[in-house]
Amino acid sequence: MGLLDDKVVLVNGGTQGVGAAVARAAVREGAVVAVTGRRAEPGEALVAELAAAGGKALFVRADLADAERSRTAVAEVVAACGRIDCLVNAAGLTSRGTLLDTTPELFDQHIAINLRAPFFAMQAAVADMVTREAPGTIVNIITSSAHGGQPFLAPYVAAKAGLVGLTRNAAHAHRFDRIRINGLNIGWTETEGEDATQRTFHGAGDDWRERAAARLPMGTLGQPDEIADFVVFLLSERSGVVTGSVIDWDQNVLGGLD
Structure with missing residues (x-):
């Protein structure tokens, strides 16, 4: 028996990085998995x-910057699979901006992907669960930077901190519907997207992973497959009654000083 046997799991932003790792882990645990993404090629390749x-999987092409598409993508999965039992919001935008140089356009992009898209995906998924009077689980992939973050992540932090509050608010609102909603504040993680970010915004070379790992307490960047296993645990009944928790999945300790 897998942890997610016969569950229908939608992973938004599931075509690469942490989202793709979650999709693989969910399939291994017996789920039917739907993944969304902007580009068809990586989505279809993953499926x-x-x-x-x-495994059983399907790809739903969706630009989650469009709030209505965040909702209709959920509707497509319900139409194809009959329901949604679990939702993972793993899509994220990490382009850089400080308080002083962030434009309204950049700010709006971060709000659209990092906060508005999860909001309306959750709205649609929870509506399906409530209509069926069925329990469900949601996990939002957030960031340890939501505690404050680096100066060059101002719009990202603003949006992701909003997602922390949304996670707790929605968990409280729907706890008597037996819908559990939790979040993960993940730290620095080794993904395709992070590789592109380091090269684009920080001029990193091919050895950036090794250099970064050497500065971290455990000597390694976070790994998507490890995060995925934890997400599957939170989606499953093995995590019990836990809801409204935003867990720091990181190797740095908030408030710790040397």
């Missing part, structure tokens, strides 16, 4: 990979 491994 083919999961199917070749014996």
